[in-house]
Amino acid sequence: MERSGSGAMAAVLQAAKRALRAELKRRLRELSPAEKLRQSLLLGAQVVEHSKYRASHRIAVFLSMPDEVQTAEIIKDIFQQGKECFIPQYKQRSNHMDMVKLASYEEIASLPVTSWNIHQPAEDDAREDALGVPGYDPGV
Structure with a gap:
C-alpha cells in the first residue's frame, strides 16, 4: 500500500x-452505580476463578477509577490467597509505567493520589517492579 x-x-x-x-x-x-457494581462483582468472580489466575503467584492489576470495573475485590483476593500484587506507577510527563509491588490491600489508602484521582506510589518510592524481574510472563 x-x-x-x-x-x-x-x-x-x-x-x-x-x-x-x-x-x-x-x-x-x-449505567446506574448499582449496575456498575453488580457487573464488577460478576467480572471479579470470573477472574478469581480463572485457571490462569489460580496458577499465578504474581498478579498485576489496576486501581480502578469510579467509572471503570472495580478491582477492589480482586485485589483483596490476591492478598487473601498469599499472592503478590503489582499496581501501576505512572511517571509524570511521560508515557512510562511500571508495575510496582503493593504490600497489602490496606496500603492503598495511604498512597498519594495523582491528578487523575488514582492512588499510586510516589515517583521516588522505590519498589519491586514486576516488569523487570525474573518470572514475569505477560501472557498469563
Whole structure:
C-alpha cells in the first residue's frame, strides 16, 4: 500500500477509535452505580476463578477509577490467597509505567493520589517492579 493510502487508513482508524470511545462513555453514563457494581462483582468472580489466575503467584492489576470495573475485590483476593500484587506507577510527563509491588490491600489508602484521582506510589518510592524481574510472563 502506498504512503498516502496508509495515512488515510490511519486517519480512518483514529476516527473509529474516537467514535468507539465516545459510544462506550455514553453507555457507561447510562449505567446506574448499582449496575456498575453488580457487573464488577460478576467480572471479579470470573477472574478469581480463572485457571490462569489460580496458577499465578504474581498478579498485576489496576486501581480502578469510579467509572471503570472495580478491582477492589480482586485485589483483596490476591492478598487473601498469599499472592503478590503489582499496581501501576505512572511517571509524570511521560508515557512510562511500571508495575510496582503493593504490600497489602490496606496500603492503598495511604498512597498519594495523582491528578487523575488514582492512588499510586510516589515517583521516588522505590519498589519491586514486576516488569523487570525474573518470572514475569505477560501472557498469563
